[in-house]
Amino acid sequence: MDLRCLFEPKSVAVIGASHDPKKLGHVIFKNFIEGGFKGDVYPINPNIDKILNRKCYPSVLDVPGSIDHAVIAVPAPAVAKVLTECGEKGVKGAVVITSGFAEVGNIKGEKELVEIAKKYDIALIGPNCLGLIDTKAKVDSVFLPMYKLQRPKKGDIAFIAQSGAVGSCVIDLAAEMGVGISKFVSYGNASVVNECDLLEYLRDDPNTRVIAAYFEMVKDGKRFLRIAKDVAQNKPVIAIKAGKTAGGMKAAASHTAAMAGSADVYSAVFRQTRIIEVESLTDLFDYSKIFLQPAPKGRRVGIITNGGGVGVLTTDWAERHGLQLANFSDETKKKAREKFPPHVNIGNPLDLAGDADKERYEYALELLMDDDNVDSIITIILFQTVSLDASVNDVIIAASQKRKKPIIAISIGGEYTKKNKVILESAGVPTYTSPYVATGALSKLTWYARCTKEGVCIPFI
Ligand code: COA
Numbered sequence: 503m504d505l506r507c508l509f510e511p512k513s514v515a516v517i518g519a520s521h522d523p524k525k526l527g528h529v530i531f532k533n534f535i536e537g538g539f540k541g542d543v544y545p546i547n548p549n550i551d552k553i554l555n556r557k558c559y560p561s562v563l564d565v566p567g568s569i570d571h572a573v574i575a576v577p578a579p580a581v582a583k584v585l586t587e588c589g590e591k592g593v594k595g596a597v598v599i600t601s602g603f604a605e606v607g608n609i610k611g612e613k614e615l616v617e618i619a620k621k622y623d624i625a626l627i628g629p630n631c632l633g634l635i636d637t638k639a640k641v642d643s644v645f646l647p648m649y650k651l652q653r654p655k656k657g658d659i660a661f662i663a664q665s666g667a668v669g670s671c672v673i674d675l676a677a678e679m680g681v682g683i684s685k686f687v688s689y690g691n692a693s694v695v696n697e698c699d700l701l702e703y704l705r706d707d708p709n710t711r712v713i714a715a716y717f718e719m720v721k722d723g724k725r726f727l728r729i730a731k732d733v734a735q736n737k738p739v740i741a742i743k744a745g746k747t748a749g750g751m752k753a754a755a756s757h758t759a760a761m762a763g764s765a766d767v768y769s770a771v772f773r774q775t776r777i778i779e780v781e782s783l784t785d786l787f788d789y790s791k792i793f794l795q796p797a798p799k800g801r802r803v804g805i806i807t808n809g810g811g812v813g814v815l816t817t818d819w820a821e822r823h824g825l826q827l828a829n830f831s832d833e834t835k836k837k838a839r840e841k842f843p844p845h846v847n848i849g850n851p852l853d854l855a856g857d858a859d860k861e862r863y864e865y866a867l868e869l870l871m872d873d874d875n876v877d878s879i880i881t882i883i884l885f886q887t888v889s890l891d892a893s894v895n896d897v898i899i900a901a902s903q904k905r906k907k908p909i910i911a912i913s914i915g916g917e918y919t920k921k922n923k924v925i926l927e928s929a930g931v932p933t934y935t936s937p938y939v940a941t942g943a944l945s946k947l948t949w950y951a952r953c954t955k956e957g958v959c960i961p962f963i
Contacts, residue, residue, distance in 0.1 A: 503625050503695065505703045507595035509636045509685060511570035512541045515562050515593070516643075517584050518575035519545030519553050526599060526645040527575040528553070530633065537642040537653070542567060546584075562591045571595040573633065573643040578602030581629065582614050589622025597643050598628035604691050604759035605630050612693050612759075619694045630758060631690030632666025635673070637683055638709055644686070646670055655928075657682015659790050660707065662700045663716040664689060664758050665744070668783060672714070675787050680928030684709040691758050696721045698729045705733040714790040715741040716783075718754040719763060723771075730775035738793040738950055740778045742786050743768045778946050785939065791932045792943040795908035797951035798877040802828035803944065804870040805851035807882035808858040808890065813851035816880060816912060816937040823945035828876045834869045841865055851882075859889040864897040871906055878908040878944060885919045892922055899929040908947060912940050 514534060518527035527547070534543045535554055545553040548560040559565050562572060562584070572588045574581055574596060581600050588596055596619070603612035612629065619626040627634060633643035637656040644651070654676040661676075663669035666688040673686050684707065687700055697720060704710045713733070720726040733739055745754030746765035772779040780786050803825045807813035817827060827850045830838075838848045842862065847853035852870070854862045863881070870876045881898055883890065902909040911926050911933040913919050926933040934940035 503699050505595070505625050505695065505699065507570045508597070508625055508627065508634065508695075509641060510639050511595065511641065513544070513567060513569050513571070514539065514541060514641070514643075515544045515546050515565065515569045515572045515588075516575070517546040517562065517572055517588075519547050519558065521550060521553060525575075529645050529647050530573050530575060530599070530643050533642045533644065533648060536648065538640045539642070540640065541570075544569065562587050562593065565591070569593045571597070571641070573597045573599065575599045575645065578608070578611060578629075582611070582618060585615060585618045585624070585626075586622075589618055589624060593622075593624060595625045596627070597631065597633055598626060598690075599631060599633060599643075599645055600628070601630045603629045604693070605757060612691060616693050624694070625699075626694035627687065628690040629693065632669055632688035634688065635683070635686040637685070644670070644688070652677035655680070655682045657684060658709070658711040658794055659683050659714055660685040660687075660704045660710040660712070661714045661790075662687045662689060662697065662704070664692065664697070664718045665716055666690070668716045668744075671783060672716075672787050675784070678924075680924045681787075681791050692721055698722065698725050701729050701733045701739070705736050711737060712790050712793040713737055713739045714786055715739060716786065717741060717743050717768075718745050718758050720768075727771060727775065730771070730777055734776040738778060739776075740780060740786060740790045740793065741772060742780050742783065743772075776950065778950060785942070788932075788934060788939050789943045789946055791927070792908070792910060792947050793950070794930060795910070795932065795947060796905050798908050798948050799951075800877040801825050801945075801948045801952075802875060802877045803880060804828045804830065804873070804876040804878070805880045805882065806854060806863065806866045806870065807851045808854050808856060808887060809882060809884040810847075810853050812882050812884065812912065812914065812937065813853055816882060816941060817851060819937045819941040820880070820944075823941045825941060825945050825948065828873070830870075831873050831875050834873045834875075837869055838866070856887055857889050858887070860894040860897050863894050864901075867897060867901040867909070871901060871904065876907065878910075878948070880910055880912060880940060880944065882912045883922075884915065885913060885922050886915055892925060895922060895925045895929070898926060898931055902929070902931045908944065910934065910940055910944060912937055
């Protein structure tokens with residue numbers, strides 16, 4: 503299936519576009535207009551002449567030009583008819599937002615949509631989905647208003663989610679933290695385009711370097727195994743599987759008509775295919791962003807801190823997650839002793855003390871970057887101290903942009919800290935609140951790098 507018509511259309515029709523700002527068709531049409539999509543956008547509604555100053559057409563068949571992609575937001579009983587019209591018009595991609603199909607027992611209705619899509623060779627996403635976003639092509643059929651769900655900037659992480667709600671939470675988090683995405687797809691009931699098609703497409707997408715996924719079910723286990731293995735060799739895939747308990751399986755069935763399947767089998771398949779499995783939505787976000795860092799050569803981590811206790815906690819979790827505290831080289835220790843005041847603790851963690859300023863961070867980063875005994879660097883920055891301000895971000899960002907080793911940050915605190923975290927994140931430094939999550943993510947990055955290159959995996963707790 504060629505999915506380019508969905509992500510890179512030249513023209514889009516919004517079927518069910520409405521004047522009423524509370525209707526989904528209105529929000530979708532408005533988002534296309536205001537989101538900066540460069541192609542043609544046609545509102546389709548038989549009852550009105552104009553929407554937002556654009557000529558409205560009764561049907562796609564009345565549109566003079568060709569249409570690559572249709573977003574359908576009309577009630578369930580009307581979907582088959584408008585989808586057929588799309589087929590007759592030669593539309594090659596459709597996103598069916600409408601609910602009321604297999605997830606509520608309307609198997610016949612969903613089957614009809616699949617048959618129409620197959621007859622006309624339409625790549626159909628949904629039904630029962632939230633829409634999709636391509637930040638490069640500025641395609642945005644997500645039916646949530648922009649003032650409520652800020653859109654993330656252009657970036658390298660693609661996110662596919664069977665659940666629209668999960669998807670919206672994660673992209674909201676990404677936007678808030680300044681983390682960019684390449685694509686977002688909520689694929690709902692996965693009636694035609696499913697997770698395998700999306701993974702295959704994203705494997706070859708030059709704008710995507712990391713894939714994050716929320717699965718409720720996999721439609722075709724054998725195909726998934728083959729495709730996931732291939733995709734995860736090429737790009738890291740971070741996934742969360744929902745519907746793991748008896749109650750969760752029942753909820754997934756009525757949510758997206760998913761047959762959730764055994765959690766153990768999924769975990770085994772993920773391990774076999776080198777998909778990185780996570781257990782919470784925040785982990786999905788927190789783990790995905792670290793995979794944009796360069797691959798570490800090994801598991802020896804150097805920690806720089808201006809707070810002793812957070813350094814100790816980070817050390818504990820680093821070791822418990824299978825990382826090793828690096829033994830700094832003699833040269834590193836010598837240079838550090840020469841440069842830093844006597845109260846700086848030249849160990850690992852390298853405790854720069856509570857009066858550390860940006861110059862100390864800069865020098866410490868330089869030393870660890872040049873030390874061959876250090877594979878990755880965790881920089882703990884507690885912004886509450888008097889000697890630190892936003893300018894310390896510049897030195898961390900500059901070191902990170904050399905892309906020699908993975909550099910991540912841990913910063914814990916309130917409003918002032920949060921502002922600085924956004925600066926770091928926006929510049930590509932994964933920044934965490936929790937030593938547990940930071941070291942967990944770093945250990946998975948290390949695991950992935952070792953598994954793909956050497957076929958060996960470090961042990962985890
Ligand atoms: N062609 C074009 N437009 C049509 C049409 C057709 N064949 N049939 C109806 N319309 C128009 C309607 O006239 C209406 O426009 P209006 O406001 O100008 O009258 C518009 O399409 C929407 O139809 P309406 O009957 O008002 O439906 P609605 O907006 O209340 O509900 C859905 C439509 C799709 C939103 C609703 O059926 C639905 O599925 N909601 C749940 C969506 C969801 O949760 N998805 C999963 C998310 S993860």
